[in-house]
Amino acid sequence: MGENWEIYADWNPWHGCTKVSPGCKYCYVYRQDEMYGSTVASSLARKTGNFNLPIKRRRDKTWKLKSGMLVFTCFTSDFLLQDADEWRSECWQMIKERSDLWFYFFTKRIDRFLQCIPDDWGTGYDNVLVGCTVENQEMADYRLPIFKSLPIKHKSIIVSPIISPVDLSSFLDESIEEVSVGGESGVDARPCNYDWILSLREQCVSHDIPFRFHQTGAKFIKDGRMYRVHRRFQLSQAHKANIDYKINEFFVPEKVKFEWTPDVYHD
């Protein structure tokens, strides 16, 4: 599926975020900042040089982001972050102007959604997909009733990083377009148990909701044994499990294909 990369784009209008729940404990934004030796605190949100990316044009005046692309939005922060309130309306304008693109953001702040939408939101912009992120049962029970009540045209549930078993059964109906599950990455990652993944898959299949296992995480427990999975194999190994259900759109492409071997998985 590597050829599909060209339909995806990243748009990070701002960078930096504050931690809100257990899933944030080893946030990859903080880890990346540390790795790159950033001198600015990761909790300090600041606009990036790509703030206007959706409306940037090439020299020949064509859009930099080609029509039809799926734009992963605000993946080095949270689109509903309070510290970004003053910048978000400009983003909505760009999202509206580029109605030929899909914009997909994940949030742990779904409880701020109604404070953050533009006046003409109505029942939702057609080209905006929202993923409500939950990492454990407590967050699922708090965030998902809010999420389900909101006017959003395209809703998905992102169980990531999964840090304990989660039962989504009472939240699954035709309003949810997809459930995507993944383990935690990083040296301090909390383990992801394959049984939790299979249980979520079963819940989705019984409600006929598309299900995706997108990432194993760095510590993966399968058949009672814990494996450490190198970062570059975490997506491909999840895909290799071949347990996705009714996924045929917005596929997370696989860059590297590898067998389930001791070189990839090791204690």
Ligand code: SF4
């Ligand atoms: S909400 Fe997301 S980006 Fe923000 S601290 Fe938590 S994990 Fe990191």
